[in-house]
Amino acid sequence: MSRILLIILILLVLPGCRDQKIVEELGFIHTIGYELIEEGENSGKLEVTISLPVAETLKQQTITTVVETSKESRIFLSKKTDKNLVSGQVRSILIGEKLAEKGVWDLIDTFYRDPVSRPTVKLSIVKSNPKQLLSKDYPEYKMVDTVIENLLKKEARLNTIPEMDIHKFAKDYLDDAIDPIAPIILQSEDGIMSDGIGLFSGDQLKTTIPAIQARIFFLLTGEFKEGDLLIKNEEEKVLFSFLTNKRSIDVTLGDKEEIDVKLSIDFKGFLLEYQGNKDITNEKEIEALENYIQENIENQIRDILETMKEHQIDNLGLGKYLKQKMDYQTWKNLDWPKTIDRVNVTPSVTVKIIDTGMVK
Amino acid sequence: MYINKNLSVHVKDRLDYCDDLVIRTFPELKIEVLYFGHLVGEEELKNNILQPFSNTNEEEVKIILRRKQYQQEEDINLMVKGVLEGKALIIYQNSLAYAVDIYVPKTRSVTPAEIETVIVGSKEAFIEDIGTNLSMIRRRIKSDCLKVLSYNIGTITQTKMYLLYIEGITSPILVKGLQEKINNIDTKGVNDLNQIIQYLDKKPLSVFPQYFTTERPDVSTSKLLEGRVLCLMDGSPYSLSTPTNFFEFFQSPDDYNQRWLLGTLSRLLRFAALFITLIASAFYVAVSMFHYEIIPVQLLHEFIQSRSKVPFNPVIEALIIEGIIELLREAGARLPSKIGQTIGIVGGIVIGTAAVEAGFTSNVLIIVVSVSAISSFVVPHIVMTASLRITRFFFIILASIWGFFGIIFGFVIILIHLCRLKNLGEYYLKPISPLSLKDIKDTIIRAPYQFFKK
Known part of the structure; x- marks a missing residue:
């Protein structure tokens, strides 16, 4: 009998510990945007914008506040809505370009530590102001935040921007052999569009790679396994669809302080479209076309490496391969990625066209 | 000889x-x-x-x-x-x-089974006359090993009861155990075998049925062949078999009459239905009170929209709708079958649609409760269905206190209870607990008959 009484007592007392969140009383932050204010009386403060769906109207509500640190933003934002703000449904974080140049780790750390927010929250850099991006009225979209989420997902699948969530960002940030990257989106006249990759040094945005080069970047990271590649100059335009991609990175440590890296990419595919004056029914001409594609890609790779060396960053993760070849002390002394210009990278691309298809 | x-x-x-x-x-x-x-x-x-x-x-x-x-x-x-x-x-x-x-079996007024219906298989069911019922079994088991012991139950009613077992298959300890229990029944009279069961129950406070009853002679025969003891009672179209285990209540003759793959799949479906009927409503309550994080974002908007009109807390809402479903079910059981259809229309269309439109409940909950009600009918034995109905409310209350933790807590409690249940010395969860891999081929799955050979 006393056992039953004890159970009843526990049952009566424990509900006090409950952390009830009734679903219709909650405001689910879907997208959260941060930007640094540089002018006016609030200079140096953070501008925090959130968007949340309003169930009754099925529309999106956007709230903005200006705060000193990101941690206190919840209190100020909460004043402006009738709902309890919760971060368990946050899908994407938008960071303004200006803030990204100062450093973003503080913001990401907040989400990374929160057990409620998922590690797959997407991170992206906004070229214009996140507040404007979120609060502008787009007649064609019902909810901008879901459009952004889907855009990022789709473009990442097409390999024009990286799929960057806070877990991956944090992993790359804390790893000393690689620097993180993030997709860039901007507000254009037609709506929202993605615009290449932002390259970070630590948690600071350094430079960007345009969307057209982004696929070459993913060829190098090995994430781009199959898809279409457009190569063109004044005379010729080639749309090349490839099926297999083999990438290997060989590191050779020289006698003194020389480091040679051989980046070989080997892929096979077929022509989707060709505009130019080569006769692609001829085998020799095809070979020439293959060489042309190889050269073109190699040049683009050199461009990317040049950009990285210029900013002393390593977003490709070459450091990981170097680290495997040396002992820990040497690696520590190397002070990667500041020494990236000591590395000689030789790109070597092999292209094999296996089918010219139905092209004339 | x-x-x-x-x-x-x-x-x-x-x-x-x-x-x-x-x-x-x-x-x-x-x-x-x-x-x-x-x-x-x-x-x-x-x-x-x-x-x-x-x-x-x-x-x-x-x-x-x-x-x-x-x-x-x-x-x-x-x-x-x-x-x-x-x-x-x-x-x-x-x-x-x-x-x-002079063989003329008593086949008069044998009717098809009304509750335990099958698609493929015998349509025969027991009737109220014990002689006819016994002849159905004797006709199926033509062996002198089938023994029949006779009893009279009830000091005043003196109702006739037979205890059947197959010598050589059934352990004599079981027979003796049940004999003793039957002899200990002290009552003026009983009307049905299902009442006897409650006199025999070792743990009367448990929600789970501890004896297996069936109205089908083919099922009864197979119970005898499995080494169980069977009871028949005059005036009751049921047979009782013991020792019982939990998995019997999820078996249907269809599993054995149809091909093994279909039998296995439909049995797995029934166990899935067991979980759905137990926790579907509790899951709804837990999600809408504690774990908003797991709702897919596409569903979230519609869900909040429909929830925002409802004036009640999710747990009250779920209890109201579950209560209405219970009312419908009870009304359907009491009404003559001709009026019974009206209940379906009133319940399904009027209450279901109108309740959502009036903002009385959310449409998600209507779906959840209906799925859980349908799942409860998938369980072939009506006695087990009734137990699951009660257990479901237990889960809803727990989910409203502790969310998912409460649901897991409930499962653990029920599992402990099931593991402790015993029936004439045999465990209720046999062969899962204690585990016997040899016997598992006819519990959660139904293996081909070739595998049953020893």
């Missing part, structure tokens, strides 16, 4: 513990007649046995026995077999045996 001396003793020995065996003696003629009362026709019995032997004397008997319907039997196995097949065995002078076929 040819025995000339003491034939009567030998035959009776083979048919020992068969309380349904009728033995008539004509001492002045030195004749004994053996037959099963429920397998023979009364008219035939009168014409072939009673009339010829009651108006005769010792000299004429020999002449009567030369008539062609009396076939002389010399093999004792054939004699026993004959009795089991509905013949009357006439033993003359304790050394000669004659069989006469």
Whole structure:
């Protein structure tokens, strides 16, 4: 009998510990945007914008506040809505370009530590102001935040921007052999569009790679396994669809302080479209076309490496391969990625066209 | 086996513990007649046995026995077999045996099973007359190993009850255990076998049924063959079998009559239904009160929109709708079947649609509760369905206190309870707990018959 009484007592007392969140009383932050204010009386403060769906109207509500640190933003934002703000449904974080140049780790750390927010929250850099991006009225979209989420997902699948969530960002940030990257989106006249990759040094945005080069970047990271590649100059335009991609990175440590890296990419595919004056029914001409594609890609790779060396960053993760070849002390002394210009990278691309298809 | 001396003793020995065996003696003629009362026709019995032997004397008997319907039997196995097949065995002078076929089984008014219906298989169901029920089983098991013990239950009603088991398969401990329990029943009277069960229950406070009842003779027969003890009661169209385990309630004759793959899949479906019916509503309550994080974002908007009109807390909402479903179910069970359809229309269309439109409940909950109600009907045994109905409310309350943690907590409590349940010394969760991999092929799955061979 006393056992039953004890159970009843526990049952009566424990509900006090409950952390009830009734679903219709909650405001689910879907997208959260941060930007640094540089002018006016609030200079140096953070501008925090959130968007949340309003169930009754099925529309999106956007709230903005200006705060000193990101941690206190919840209190100020909460004043402006009738709902309890919760971060368990946050899908994407938008960071303004200006803030990204100062450093973003503080913001990401907040989400990374929160057990409620998922590690797959997407991170992206906004070229214009996140507040404007979120609060502008787009007649064609019902909810901008879901459009952004889907855009990022789709473009990442097409390999024009990286799929960057806070877990991956944090992993790359804390790893000393690689620097993180993030997709860039901007507000254009037609709506929202993605615009290449932002390259970070630590948690600071350094430079960007345009969307057209982004696929070459993913060829190098090995994430781009199959898809279409457009190569063109004044005379010729080639749309090349490839099926297999083999990438290997060989590191050779020289006698003194020389480091040679051989980046070989080997892929096979077929022509989707060709505009130019080569006769692609001829085998020799095809070979020439293959060489042309190889050269073109190699040049683009050199461009990317040049950009990285210029900013002393390593977003490709070459450091990981170097680290495997040396002992820990040497690696520590190397002070990667500041020494990236000591590395000689030789790109070597092999292209094999296996089918010219139905092209004339 | 040819025995000339003491034939009567030998035959009776083979048919020992068969309380349904009728033995008539004509001492002045030195004749004994053996037959099963429920397998023979009364008219035939009168014409072939009673009339010829009651108006005769010792000299004429020999002449009567030369008539062609009396076939002389010399093999004792054939004699026993004959009795089991509905013949009357006439033993003359304790050394000669004659069989006469008077087989007219009691098939009158046998109806198809109404609750435990099957798609493929026998449509036969027990009826209220115990003799008919016993003859259904005797017709299916033509063996002298099938023993029948007779009891009378109720100090005033003196209701007839048979305890059946197969000698050599059923453990004698089980028979003795059940005999003892039946003897200990102290009541003025019972009306149905399902009441007896409650007298036999070891843990009357448990929500789970501890004895398996069925209205199907084919199921009863297979229980006997599995080594269980079976009970029949006069006036009750059910049989009781024991020891019972949890998984029996999820088996249907369809699993065995159809191909094994289909049997396995439909059995897995039933276990899925078990979980759905137990936790669907509780899951809804937990998600809408605690774990908003797991709602897919596409569903989230519609969900909040429909929830935002509802004036009640999710747990009150779920209890109201579950309560309405219980009302519908109870009304459907009490009403004559012709009016019963109206209930479906009122319940399904009027309450379902109108409640959502009036903002009385959210449409997600209507779906959840309906799915859980449908799932509860997938469980083939109505007794288990009823238990699950009660348990579901337990889960809803727990989910409203602790969310997912509460649901897991409830599962653990129920699992502990099930593991502790015992039935005549056999565990309720056998063969899962204690684990016996050998026997698992006919619990959650139904393996091909070739695998059942030892």
